[in-house]
Amino acid sequence: xxxxxxxxxxxxxxxxxxxxxxxxxxxxxxxxxxxxxxxxxxxxxxxxxxxxxxxxxxxxxxxxxxxxxxxxxxxxxxxxxxxxxxxxxxxxxxxxxxxxxxxxxxxxxxxxxxxxxxxxxxxxxxxxxxxxxxxxxxxxxxxxxxxxxxxxxxxxxxxxxxxxxxxxxxxxxxxxxxxxxxxxxxxxxxxxxxxxxxxxxxxxxxxxxxxxxxxxxxxxxxxxxxxxxxxxxxxxxxxxxxxxxxxxxxxxxxxxxxxxxxxxxxxxxxxxxxxxxxxxxxxxxxxxxxxxxxxxxxxxxxxxxxxxxxxxxxxxxxxxxxxxxxxxxxxxxxxxxxxxxxxxxxxxxxxxxxxxxxxxxxxxxxxxxxxxxxxxxxxxxxxxxxxxxxxxxxxxxxxxxxxxxxxxxxxxxxxxxxxxxxxxxxxxxxxxxxxxxxxxxxxxxxxxxxxxxxxxxxxxxxxxxxxxxxxxxxxxxxxxxxxxxxxxxxxxxxxxxxxxxxxxxxxxxxxxxxxxxxxxxxxxxxxxxxxxxxxxxxxxxxxxxxxxxxxxxxxxxxxxxxxxxxxxxxxxxxxxxxxxxxxxxxxxxxxxxxxxxxxxxxxxxxxxxxxxxxxxxxxxxxxxxxxxxxxxxxxxxxxxxxxxxxxxxxxxxxxxxxxxxxxxxxxxxxxxxxxxxxxxxxxxxxxxxxxxxxxxxxxxxxxxxxxxxxxxxxxxxxxxxxxxxxxxxxxxxxxxxx
DNA sequence: CTTTATGGTTTTTTT
DNA sequence: AACCATAAAG
Numbered sequence: 001x002x003x004x005x006x007x008x009x010x011x012x013x014x015x016x017x018x019x020x021x022x023x024x025x026x027x028x029x030x031x032x033x034x035x036x037x038x039x040x041x042x043x044x045x046x047x048x049x050x051x052x053x054x055x056x057x058x059x060x061x062x063x064x065x066x067x068x069x070x071x072x073x074x075x076x077x078x079x080x081x082x083x084x085x086x087x088x089x090x091x092x093x094x095x096x097x098x099x100x101x102x103x104x105x106x107x108x109x110x111x112x113x114x115x116x117x118x119x120x121x122x123x124x125x126x127x128x129x130x131x132x133x134x135x136x137x138x139x140x141x142x143x144x145x146x147x148x149x150x151x152x153x154x155x156x157x158x159x160x161x162x163x164x165x166x167x168x169x170x171x172x173x174x175x176x177x178x179x180x181x182x183x184x185x186x187x188x189x190x191x192x193x194x195x196x197x198x199x200x201x202x203x204x205x206x207x208x209x210x211x212x213x214x215x216x217x218x219x220x221x222x223x224x225x226x227x228x229x230x231x232x233x234x235x236x237x238x239x240x241x242x243x244x245x246x247x248x249x250x251x252x253x254x255x256x257x258x259x260x261x262x263x264x265x266x267x268x269x270x271x272x273x274x275x276x277x278x279x280x281x282x283x284x285x286x287x288x289x290x291x292x293x294x295x296x297x298x299x300x301x302x303x304x305x306x307x308x309x310x311x312x313x314x315x316x317x318x319x320x321x322x323x324x325x326x327x328x329x330x331x332x333x334x335x336x337x338x339x340x341x342x343x344x345x346x347x348x349x350x351x352x353x354x355x356x357x358x359x360x361x362x363x364x365x366x367x368x369x370x371x372x373x374x375x376x377x378x379x380x381x382x383x384x385x386x387x388x389x390x391x392x393x394x395x396x397x398x399x400x401x402x403x404x405x406x407x408x409x410x411x412x413x414x415x416x417x418x419x420x421x422x423x424x425x426x427x428x429x430x431x432x433x434x435x436x437x438x439x440x441x442x443x444x445x446x447x448x449x450x451x452x453x454x455x456x457x458x459x460x461x462x463x464x465x466x467x468x469x470x471x472x473x474x475x476x477x478x479x480x481x482x483x484x485x486x487x488x489x490x491x492x493x494x495x496x497x498x499x500x501x502x503x504x505x506x507x508x509x510x511x512x513x514x515x516x517x518x519x520x521x522x523x524x525x526x527x528x529x530x531x532x533x534x535x536x537x538x539x540x541x542x543x544x545x546x547x548x549x550x551x552x553x554x555x556x557x558x559x560x561x562x563x564x565x566x567x568x569x570x571x572x573x574x575x576x577x578x579x580x581x582x583x584x585x586x587x588x589x590x591x592x593x594x595x596x597x598x599x600x601x602x603x604x605x606x607x608x609x610x611x612x613x614x615x616x617x618x619x620x621x622x623x624x625x626x627x628x629x630x631x632x633x634x635x636x637x638x639x640x641x642x643x644x645x646x647x648x649x650x651x652x653x654x655x656x657x658x659x660x661x662x663x664x665x666x667x668x669x670x671x672x673x674x675x676x677x678x679x680x681x682x683x684x685x686x687x688x689x690x691x692x693x694x695x696x697x698x699x700x701x702x703x704x705x706x707x708x709x710x711x712x713x714x715x716x717x718x719x720x721x722x723x724x725x726x727x728x729x730x731x732x733x734x735x736x737x738x
Numbered sequence: 739c740t741t742t743a744t745g746g747t748t749t750t751t752t753t
Numbered sequence: 754a755a756c757c758a759t760a761a762a763g
Contacts, residue, residue: 061753089753114752132757138748188753256752356750378752386755412740419740454739542753562751584750600751 003042003075008035015276016040017047022270024221024263025245028307029292029606030283030568033245037219038068040243041083042075044215052083056213056235060220062087062539063547064566081528084213088228089188089542092195096186099205102198104181108534110400111541112180112187115389117141119405120183124175128168135165144173148189149225149257151196184402192227199234210237220565221246221266225257233269242270248302250603252562254596260301281307281606283568285314288612291642292605298637299595316644317605319635320615324626325359325576328617329366332573335613336372336556339571343611347373351557351569353604355582359575360558367556377559378545387494387506388513392537394484397438397465398472399534404437411441414493417457425450426458438465464488477533478518485510561604572608574601577616577632579670588671601634614638630666 005013012032015025016039027033041057044050059065065086073080084091093111100107112120121137121144147157147169154174161167180186186194199206216235218224221244224232236242244266251260267273281289286309293307320335322328332352339345352363352374360376367374390413393406400406404427412418423437429447430440444450444458464487472480485491494506517536524531546563557569576582583597605612616631 087753191753252751253753255750358749415741417740421739451739544753560751586750 003039003046005039005043008032008039009280011276011278011280012036012039015278016043018274018276020272020274021241022273023241023243023276024266024270024273025243025276025278026303026305027245027247027278028281028305029247029250029603030281031278031307032280032282033247033278034064034068034219034566036278037217037243037245038071038075041068041217042072045072045080046076050215052080054212054214055083055085056091056216057083057085058088058091058216058218059085060087060223060566061544061546062090062542063544063549064219065090087542087544088224088231089191090538092231093191093538093542095195095209096191096198099195099198099202102202102205103194105184105186105194108184108400110183110185110396110403110406111191111538112185112405113541114141114188116185116405117145117187119408120179120185121172121176123405124172124179128171128175130168130172135168139165140169140172140176143169144176145187145189146257147173148187148193149227151193151226151230182402183404184400185405189227192225192231196227196230196234199231206234209235210240213240215241215243217243217245219245220250222248222251222260222263223253223258224262225253226259227257229259229262236270249296249299249305249599250565252565252596252600252603254592264301264303277305279305279307281309281311283609284309284606284612285311285610287313287316287642288605288608288610291317291612291638292602294639294642295598295605295634295637296602299598301592301595314610317612317614317638317642319643319645320613321631322615322617324617324619325362325621326366328575328615329362332363332575332613332615333366333370333372335573337370339611345571346554347556348551348554349570350573351559351564351567351571351607352573352575353559353561353564353607354575355561355584355600356576357560359581363558363575367558372556373554374556374558375549375553377549377557377563385506385509387490387509391481391485391490391510391513392540394468394488395477395481395533396537398469398480399537401438401465401469402436407437411461414489416461418454418461422450422454422458438462442466472533476518477521477531477536478514480533481517482514485514561600564607565603568607568609570609571611571613572604573613573615574604575615576620577601577614577635578620578629579632579667580629581620582632583634598634598637630670631663633667636664636667 005016008016009032012035015023015036025033025036027036037057041055044055045052057065057068059068069080069083069085072083084094086094096103096109097107100109110116118137118141121140122132125132125135125137125140147153154170154177157166157170157173159167159170180190199209213235216232218232223246232242244263246263248260248263251258251263254260267275284292289307289309289311296302318335320328320331322331336350339350340347354360354363357378364374364376390410393409396403396406397410408423411423425447426440426444427437429443430437433440433443435443441458441462444455444462445452447455450458468480468484471483475483491507491510494503494510497503498506520536520539521531524535529535544563545559546567549557561574579588582601583594587593587597605614614635616635617629619626619628621627
């Protein structure tokens with residue numbers, strides 16, 4: 001039976017049924033891009049008799065992958081277990097485990113999340129004698145990930161730069177990679193880089209996957225980075241079909257290495273490419289769409305499209321101004337009440353979006369005060385909570401005994417009297433014998449400088465881990481975790497160490513973890529897929545914020561604009577439209593960055609079906625001080641005809657105009673000030689040497705603020721640290737001597 | 739050696 | 754809230 005194509009419009013139908021090998025679909029917001037992709041896959045299987053095993057479909061989140069799998073199954077009326085569908089990271093993690101023999105890691109490798117990566121870097125820094133006070137480990141982590149995103153190796157980085165930090169980077173980078181391999185671990189970026197290496201070193205393996213994946217389909221192509229692009233380029237050969245869908249106006253991951261030119265240059269990479277444009281929007285009322293279109297035309301870097309809708313005008317976009325962030329929250333709640341009581345909306349129809357997670361606090365407080373149910377996506381993520389990470393670290397060391405980062409995390413948690421000094425001694429011993437840290441713990445008695453009492457404690461811990469490693473072969477992952485959490489004393493620790501409220505919530509999280517492991521194994525086994533402990537750990541590490549959103553709950557959704565990509569709601573609030581916050585301060589200087597912020601707002605606005613509110617506050621607490629703010633320049637770029645001011649304030653058109661004029665002047669001032677603070681930049685840089693009359697020679701550790709008010713933290717000889725004000729410090733900068 | 743208390747610092751967005 | 758450095762107590 002053929003699948004029904006009557007639910008598609010003409011362009012969609014052509015795009016679904018095209019026999020061309022290389023296809024690019026430029027799909028505007030709400031134009032049915034997921035639908036097209038879903039039907040395409042169903043069409044291939046049903047009409048073209050393509051086997052599900054021959055299809056590789058890449059989505060941006062795991063949630064999207066699961067939904068797409070379910071919808072295809074529904075269209076075809078059959079289960080399609082063998083279809084490869086998932087994110088780049090999860091798909092290539094799977095391939096890496098299959099091809100692990102070719103690698104410097106084995107198939108039990110652990111995937112380090114950002115937190116683990118920073119811990120690994122700290123270890124590397126201390127082995128290289130680099131002080132963490134001078135150079136932040138997080139900075140190294142960010143720079144290394146950036147380099148990996150650009151597919152740069154340590155040797156590709158410049159070594160003789162004026163910046164001390166940049167000079168250290170290649171060595172830290174090199175050692176960090178080495179450290180990961182020793183611990184049988186990979187980071188997020190390696191999940192893409194290592195398969196490229198495997199493909200390049202073993203043409204036969206690449207050939208195998210080229211033969212297997214006859215059809216490759218990629219969603220959100222505008223947000224692919226260089227490594228992802230390279231993987232696709234390798235996999236797509238003569239006979240392969242490549243089908244990509246994307247929207248350059250919705251590219252919002254430049255900071256993570258996403259390269260918009262991947263989509264802009266698709267027809268240069270594949271000269272015979274057929275291009276479809278999906279320009280009819282089915283989601284938003286026309287005033288909302290007009291407003292969003294009017295905003296995004298201010299971007300230069302785009303292919304340009306004409307997104308239109310048959311829908312009625314609907315209501316204009318409402319701009320709400322308020323005194324401060326608490327007032328902003330109050331106004332939003334007022335309007336939510338209005339939406340709920342007069343317009344008969346339910347909670348789940350409403351989303352509140354923000355630029356930074358920190359903004360959720362004031363909103364949550366106000367929603368709670370008004371007993372409105374809400375869920376927050378992301379923020380402090382479930383699997384990144386301390387108590388969860390501690391239990392997971394036990395599981396990681398059981399799955400991968402070489403994982404030293406996880407081992408260090410739990411060797412003295414709960415406290416068993418094994419401190420840093422002891423662990424360092426064991427590590428040294430283990431390095432000398434060329435064995436892992438865990439094995440070293442098994443042979444702790446060989447170390448003369450460790451007392452027998454201490455050695456006994458270590459041995460006891462080692463045996464505990466050994467016991468559970470053996471048990472892991474016999475009992476289920478869920479049973480293992482529960483038994484472990486009790487026997488190690490984690491449960492009683494959580495009961496005793498916190499106040500009642502805190503301890504209850506942490507224990508609840510632990511029990512939720514048990515449930516999720518059990519659920520995972522059960523589901524996976526039902527589907528005939530890998531339900532092992534390693535598979536669970538992998539899933540958890542690669543899980544995105546939005547993946548854990550339970551949309552069956554009737555609640556208002558709070559999340560960042562990034563998390564909102566791909567979603568839609570009848571009512572949307574986009575908050576904090578102020579210079580420095582949205583666009584974010586550090587993204588206002590470079591035009592490319594400002595364009596990305598603008599796209600981010602475009603994404604936010606196009607989530608709305610019927611009612612869109614844009615809010616800003618005239619002052620906002622930042623860190624510990626309240627600062628006056630300037631409304632975002634984006635508010636002035638949205639066509640005035642699509643906007644109405646606050647319904648609760650009487651205002652006529654001339655007032656709207658006056659306000660616009662006033663805002664424009666403020667924005668000019670904002671940019672002027674930014675320029676000045678840039679121009680005033682002092683000769684000081686972090687890491688450079690300075691001389692002070694009384695304190696002598698020292699190294700700059702940190703700079704805060706600008707110009708004369710800049711605060712300079714200096715570490716002087718003899719380990720004396722001082723915080724100085726640039727204006728009064730009277731510092732002399734010294735030549736850097738190597 | 740290890741533990742515990744204290745204070746300071748830290749956040750942009752995420753696989 | 755989590756993480757560090759530091760100092761003092763056990």
